[in-house]
Amino acid sequence: MSRKPRLHIPPAPARPGADPDFSYIDIVEAGSVPRPDPHTRLREIPNSLIFDMVRVLDDAHAPVGPWDPQLDPEELQAGLRFMLETRLYDDHMLRMHRQGKISFYMKSRGEEAVSVAAAMALRPGDMLFPSYRNQGLQISRGRNLADLMNQCLSNSADMCKGRQMPIMYHWRRGNIFSISGNLTTQYPQAVGWAMAAAIKGEDDIAASWIGEGSSAEADFHHAMTFAAVYMAPVVLNIVNNQYAISTFQGTAGGERRPFAARGPGYGIPGIRVDGNDFLAVYAATTWAAERARAGTGPTLIEHVTYRVDAHSTSDDPSRYRSKAEPQAWPLGDPVERLKAHMIKFGQWSESRHEALVAEITEQVASAWEEACSYGTMAEGPFLDKNELFEDVYRDMPTHLIQQREQMLEVDRWGEEN
Amino acid sequence: MSRKPRLHIPPAPARPGADPDFSYIDIVEAGSVPRPDPHTRLREIPNSLIFDMVRVLDDAHAPVGPWDPQLDPEELQAGLRFMLETRLYDDHMLRMHRQGKISFYMKSRGEEAVSVAAAMALRPGDMLFPSYRNQGLQISRGRNLADLMNQCLSNSADMCKGRQMPIMYHWRRGNIFSISGNLTTQYPQAVGWAMAAAIKGEDDIAASWIGEGSSAEADFHHAMTFAAVYMAPVVLNIVNNQYAISTFQGTAGGERRPFAARGPGYGIPGIRVDGNDFLAVYAATTWAAERARAGTGPTLIEHVTYRVDAHSTSDDPSRYRSKAEPQAWPLGDPVERLKAHMIKFGQWSESRHEALVAEITEQVASAWEEACSYGTMAEGPFLDKNELFEDVYRDMPTHLIQQREQMLEVDRWGEEN
Amino acid sequence: MPRMNMVQALNSAMDIMLDRDQNVVLIGQDIGYFGGVFRCTDGLQRKYGEHRVIDAPIAEGGIVGSAIGMGVNGLRPVAEIQFADYIYPGCDQIISELARLRYRTAGDFYAPVTIRTPCGGGIRGGQTHSQSPEGIFTHLCGVKVVMPSNPYDAKGLLIAAIEDDDPVIFFEPKRIYNGPFDGEPDKPAVPWSNHEKGEVPSDYYTIPIGRADVVREGEEVTMLCYGTMVHVCLAAAQAMDVDAEVIDLRTLSPLDVETIRQSVEKTGRCVVVHEATRFSGYGAELAATVQETCFYSLEAPILRVTGWDTPYPHAFEWDYFPTKKRVSKALEDVLELA
């Protein structure tokens, strides 16, 4: 290596000790991006949907521009409630992890709008293929918090029967697919689900979410290609929360182009949206869903947001980013922004908010109590360990029956010895 | 399936029996696409490089516009010679397959310029990662035809020692990487090679080629992502010859966007080039190579061309496409176009052309004779079958030594029984 | 009874299932208009439409991934991977998703996907058109692995696979698509039409997944094999005039241990034959299972005849392939031992 290395390494914005620097995030004024008809052909869709940012709430919390979804107060209140439920659920579960009650957890703080607004903009029959940071989807579709907690506890009521780590939920009746530990695998699955809907002539659509880091996986490409070729009725979301564990979004390929720009290269429209603006996420999802449902094809939505907390309970972000970043994040907090908007228009008040927080706090606590009654990691009722061998196949094959027998034999032997 | 299916299936242009229809190919006038400085930032590169087509030779065979590489007559003659060598080599080998002399073959007729012009525009130290339809690269770098034939014959002089099917060449000294039967795997490898060059501070660059069908593979996405993130000095080529065996380029995702359009989504400039225009391919490659060598980053080039012959000797295109297509192909033949251009400017003549064809025909025939002297499938000298066990590892491990012994034992036993 | 080669038998199986169950769809490269590079899906797109027999982009991971999604949405996808050598880009979707979806959701979600793929060598395909990667997939729990050795079984097993609610990887030994092959490369090719297993009912029938077939009874030695190797084993037993019991496993996972046990307890000797590389391959499981199950009956070590632990070479393919000669010698060896 005689000469000077010249491999380009995407620079991180602010390492520990440095001042936060979000100057790389292009933010346009709310309301400035045009809203084409959802059935517009790709070529006629303006580039500003990719390079600028769909934003509805202006700095004074008023909705502006063509993307305003004009939701009525009840819808806004539902959205606020679901976001708060998500946040307080997260906070509770993190505490439970700190107390050793669950083995692992992942929060979504700061990203609640991405899930909640999308879930509300879609129909109940639409099938959702989430990543691990979309608990807001479950909550917005009316999932009992205790059900989610049961999963995290691997207790006797766990819908996964103890087979998955905490947060790897699924909900068949709620049309929410199973979360995989392997990143991005849900993306082509969502496309396949949507293809099947089109094959069957049904008008339910699919939607899926991945992180910006996960967009580097092969399955992103598979999903985009198949969605484009078959014009699958699917909404593909990239949640760009700036980080993939310790690496900055530049490491995933976001340095020179927004992730939304990947879409048009495949023949798929892209939308870059302010992911902390509840109304903007709602509007973008509605646009994409209308397009998909009508058979006009898929849409790629990049949600620009920020992962306020650690990646997971195994992570410590102070090792790799400036501690002051969360406060410096220029797009604010989705809960605070929606709240301010509602208060401004007389649809909400500080006192109602406080009451709601108290109510949800209570709701979370009693859900936890209920969940614990189905067992905790330490105390029963426990799952039946024979379950370990179920569901590998529909019917248990001989060798698994034998292995189950061996397991019990070892137990008996252990008791004797 | 109560309702009407509405899965979109990309329509094929002309199935057997139908009239050819290339109306889907947008062709602009030669010379009409601007040529930005190779160090232009992506945002300032005009979209016409992606949506229009870089063409140099006009309908009257004159070079026009900013992309004219202004090659001197010797270079043009070399290019013509390499293209003809490629074509006549292909023709010969197809005949040899028909005569049962080789087990398999793949021609590149109609796509010669894509390989030859690119090889000439790159430096000898640049590393090439070809697909199986790039024999022109080998020939332009001065490979002995007999060496290529030896590989196809799996004879005693085969550089692969009989281990690969015909056409899976490599050439270490010539800086041409090994061809894989697995599509697209060479793409991220080329990017890795280029990253290594950048790490070492060397200014050699890498180039790789895949078919448009192969761009659907995961490794396309891996290569694009890594090339973009590290600004690797690499030229990534998609040879859009309209077909992937039986499927039309629409099945690979080319229905609504040119493949060149994938580039900018990743932050990589794309160029759509007339792949049958020797001068245009040369010019586009030069542009991309200059960019890469200077550290400005990778380029994606889509070569619009047509696979005139069958996919391989195992294929019969009359089963899936209109027989009249090759003649109807609107971008003509690369050899004829370069020839006409040279004749127009007095640098070439029909009689010199005939003489060259005769000379190369002779050269191919004598190369074949030479190759056969190293053995054919039917007659020796054969490779030593002990070689079967070499090169799995650098040093042969015990179990392979034993297996080789077993093989020989079976032979001895067979002779006795 | 109609005579079919294996390609026709597979085609017939898919034809019947497309007809019987409108949720059955096929997806794969070149399988639609063209009918597949081996012609297994010939005519099916014309008959059932472009939305039932779907030409796919060249992305095995996308094919498997989208098939899983279709399966979750109520379809019964049959995905073709053009060559088993090209299944690896689909590995993550198969291993991490297809095989484990039912388990991780406690049965709430599953995808009844069948993955068909031609495998094996002896066709001058070199290292990328000859592989037998079954040993990778038999190691997975949650998928079934099948490999037929003749047209009759191929049809019945493929219908069973498509109807199965569990995912099935269905390997098709391409060397015997057109006729049985007894491991003697210099003999002229024979078609299926003269073979009893080339008689294939045109109607619906199934062969149960999970059951081996004793294709030759014998007392001296048990030969465990599947796919092309069944014919090689039969030929070797006959050539050596050995009273060998030949078991065509048909389903590699879950394995029919009981049929194997009964045989080896009777014969006391066992030869395992497959075309895949040897080390850590599927034959190892067979040997391990046999010695666990029948240890006290064994009179000699279980021998394995397999592809060598090298890639499949183009030039010396008949030195690589477990030919009749190699299998015959192993028979002699195992009978001479102790």
Next chain:
Amino acid sequence: MPRMNMVQALNSAMDIMLDRDQNVVLIGQDIGYFGGVFRCTDGLQRKYGEHRVIDAPIAEGGIVGSAIGMGVNGLRPVAEIQFADYIYPGCDQIISELARLRYRTAGDFYAPVTIRTPCGGGIRGGQTHSQSPEGIFTHLCGVKVVMPSNPYDAKGLLIAAIEDDDPVIFFEPKRIYNGPFDGEPDKPAVPWSNHEKGEVPSDYYTIPIGRADVVREGEEVTMLCYGTMVHVCLAAAQAMDVDAEVIDLRTLSPLDVETIRQSVEKTGRCVVVHEATRFSGYGAELAATVQETCFYSLEAPILRVTGWDTPYPHAFEWDYFPTKKRVSKALEDVLELA
């Protein structure tokens, strides 16, 4: 002598190699600034620069593919796959390319890539953070497969792997990163600092790839194991007071058959222990090899103690894991068997 845990020993190996050979580069997710989610590369980017210790996009196929290209261009890449459970998107590049490049080019091209990846369970990681997929990779020819069981070996083997001109898949049993684990989950964790193999020279040394280590001599039974299971086997042998010979294989492929043969010929009994699922796993090869090699010495069937043929569950992980209890019972069984 310095004391190191396995993470520190691996870090030291990479540190030494980055220093000795400027062609050594590291690439992987979160390995650079952050130092890796298990901290194996802590401090190395600061020391050697961003172009030597490279944070990669989340694309295992891209990591392996680009590492191959770097290897071809003269570098010696060490790629980290964050969890072995996530190696599958890189399978095609490993199987089709890395393993076969030297063969298919008759030695003209090769890529000396080392792939490091943490494997194994017992850390409440559930089915996607606990897998032991070594059996898939031992089936490949052209790559070597290594799994150390202690810090001393880990460092020496990793240096040997990086220096090796053949590709090496280097599995790191994450359960014993910080201390040996004897398979009794309820006992308090112990650190490496009190273990003799936690004494690790700070300088360069190698442990040869391809050689097993007899970590306990004995006459009654041979225990074949690697990684975490070495400690479980030792604990079980001690608990059962059995005169067991425990062989730490260290290199799974190519296998040190000679060391195994000598042992089993002496003991006449054999137990194979691994954490991966059982069917068609690496233990099958061990059993198959032992019965082929030592048939006439065997007094009892070779037993396998392994993970069950299910995904790795989150809740019942200690029923899944081959605990000391399970291994102990197998020892009793194999000794009782006539």
